[in-house]
Amino acid sequence: MxxxxxxIKHGAKxxxxxxxxxxxxxxxxxxxxxxxxxxxxxxxxxxxxxxxxxxxxxxxxxxxxxxxxxxxxxxxxxxxxxxxxxxxxxxxxxxxxxxxxxxxxxxxxxxxxxxxxxxxxxxxxxxxxxxxxxxxxxxxxxxxxxxxxxxxxxxxxxxxxxxxxxxxxxxxxxxxxxxxxxxxxxxxxxxxxxxxxxxxxxxxxxxxxxxxxxxxxxxxxxxxxxNLNKIIIGRYFSAQLLGFYTRGHSFPSFTQKAIVQVVQKSIFPVYAKIEDGNEVNFIARKTIRTLCIIYMPIILVLAAISKNLILLLLTVKWEESIFFAQILAIASSLFAPQMVLRNVLKSRNDKSFLISENTSKVTRLILLIGLIPFGIKWVIIGQVINGVITLLVSGYFTKKEIGYTLTEQFADYGSLFFMAILLALPSFLLDYLLDFSYVIELAIQLITFSVLYLLYLKFKRFNIIKIFT
Structure with a gap:
């Protein structure tokens, strides 16, 4: 044994x-x-x-x-x-x-x-x-x-x-x-x-x-x-716009998938082995707080630096992908609590999990189709709206399964989301205030965020290294 x-541990690493x-x-x-x-x-x-x-x-x-x-x-x-x-x-x-x-x-x-x-x-x-x-x-x-x-x-x-x-x-x-x-x-x-x-x-x-x-x-x-987004954009807009969407999506997607790999290999297998709902509640709350402290500031600062990052790495011909990168990064900011709640449901009750997942899929489909007449920007903004709905639906069923109330959930991730906004906000403002080259502006944004983020972690006495070792 x-x-x-x-x-298994060696394999996960x-x-x-x-x-x-x-x-x-x-x-x-x-x-x-x-x-x-x-x-x-x-x-x-x-x-x-x-x-x-x-x-x-x-x-x-x-x-x-x-x-x-x-x-x-x-x-x-x-x-x-x-x-x-x-x-x-x-x-x-x-x-x-x-x-x-x-x-x-x-x-x-x-x-x-x-x-x-x-x-x-x-x-x-x-x-x-x-x-x-x-x-x-x-x-x-x-x-x-x-x-x-x-x-x-x-x-x-x-x-x-x-x-x-x-x-x-x-x-x-x-x-x-x-x-x-x-x-x-x-x-x-x-x-x-x-x-x-x-x-x-x-x-x-x-x-x-x-x-x-x-x-x-x-x-x-x-x-x-x-693939719904690709189908909708490709069918009702253009191949070129789909290209901008695909490239813009790759930036938040890379960050999001990396955190998924860390968590799914280390934390989520634990849920299925625990019978006591109170213990699952405790672990879920701790996981949400930990992930939000790590993930939310990083994904929101990605939205802040997207303009300079894309223009520097991809050149001006990809300028239209900036909007996609920014909105999709904001939509992804709620991914951490979503992921925890969904996996808790999956480990506790397949029926609740399926209802939650299907509700999310239906609302996403309705928003995608319903927002087509308003243009591509509203189609993408619809993902932010769907993210909020998904979080609330998952939260509702999680409350029924382990007694983790919506108020407690919001207390856990809401304050951290607000703090993440404050940490990323200076980088957003610098994007509008500075008038240097892309490299210099990006460097100033990253240095500013890094200093603020490290000070915040020190204040919280939060050790990131321990999470990954």
Whole structure:
């Protein structure tokens, strides 16, 4: 048991380090590519990937979950899953290409027709990755997986930048994605103890589907809702505007996903093991306060420095993405308490969690569609409104489960949100008061925030290092 716990702890550290390293490489490569390519190129890719991601979920069909979770996995089951994945990959490859005309018509973008064929090969590549990747996860090969992620990101990044410099346009992004997944698939197959073999066992197939269909349906729903913004912007506005949105979203998204990795690997597994509601209440409140102290000031200062940061890193051609970065960062500021409350619900009561999640999805859909006539800015501002609604709904059901009242919740994160605004406010004001180069203004903003933030942490006697060790 002790050895198993050590392996999990070691794996969690490697997963976090690998994730941060890979995402940092991807983010840096994205910055370089954004300086070379046009917003339209990223918008076109964003449109295509909506459907590619959807078909990719169908190729997986929740079978990867079975590989990781099913206790009595054997060669027969693994071969059956691989065979099913490849068959589904071929079917989805054909369907995606057959529907390419309709996808182009839906987005009113004829250029998509010629781009769908090359990117659809991603479905065939990933079909061969599902079994070895999840088997390596099952076997706790976290270190190897992290190395593969980083190597694939670096190698594909070099290829993408080289092609972009040689005027390949949007195709440089497509080839980058294909090469990253091809390299990752090859390396996972190389280190896996399962070798490719096509075989179909009817009994195994029935067992697989029984255990995977719920995961599959949840994944399909999540993928559709996660891509709603891209669908709405691409359909009702333009590919160029979608490019600005995608790049603006990447800044708060990078920060948000990093904090998710830290928390999910260290804190949330605890909730499922605790029966006493009072103890969960105590841990949840402590987690919210801790995360808000770390996350809220950082994400709000990101909104404050977005203008100088984007103009410095991406150049003036990406100026329209500043608004997206700022509003999405503000919307993300409520993510920390949202994440804690949702995970408490998930660990305590699936029904309450599902009601909360579905309510959030419905309100998001209503806001997105309802705000289209008012323009793209209101569509994005709607995310802030939905964030508040999601927080209140999650808070209501959390109160019912563990007695953590809405008043207590607001007392925990409300005061810290107000303090985060005060810490980020000078950087906002400096953006309007200063008239220097982007580099100097950004440096002054960051130094000002850092001094204020460190003084605040010292006043609170809060040790960030202890949180991550």
């Amino acid at each position: 002790i050895e198993h716990k050590k392996a 490697w997963t976090f380090v690998g994730y941060i390293a890979q995402k940092t490489v991807v983010f840096a490569v994205g910055i370089v590519l954004a300086r070379i390519l046009d917003p339209m190129d990223f918008g076109l890719l964003g449109m295509i990937m909506v459907f590619v991601n959807l078909f990719d979920i169908i190729v997986d069909s929740g079978f990867g979950y079975v590989v990781v979770r099913y206790r009595n996995i054997d060669r027969k089951i693994l071969d059956s899953i691989l065979t099913l994945n490849v068959l589904l990959g071929i079917i989805c490859f054909i369907l995606l290409n057959i529907t390419s005309d309709y996808i182009a018509i839906f987005f009113r973008e004829p250029k998509l027709q010629s781009l769908i064929l090359p990117i659809s090969f991603l479905l065939l590549i990933n079909a061969f990755k599902i079994v070895p990747f999840n088997l390596n996860v099952r076997n706790l090969l976290f270190k190897e997986r992290s190395k593969i992620d980083v190597v694939s990101a670096i190698a594909s990044g070099i290829l993408g930048i080289t092609l972009a410099y040689n005027d390949f346009g949007v195709m440089s992004l497509i080839y980058q994605i294909l090469f990253a997944n091809l390299l990752s698939t090859s390396l996972h197959n190389f280190i896996s103890d399962h070798k490719i073999n096509f075989f179909m066992d009817r009994t195994s197939v029935n067992m697989i589907w029984k255990r995977s269909h719920k995961i599959f349906s949840e994944s399909i729903t999540s993928t559709i809702f996660n």
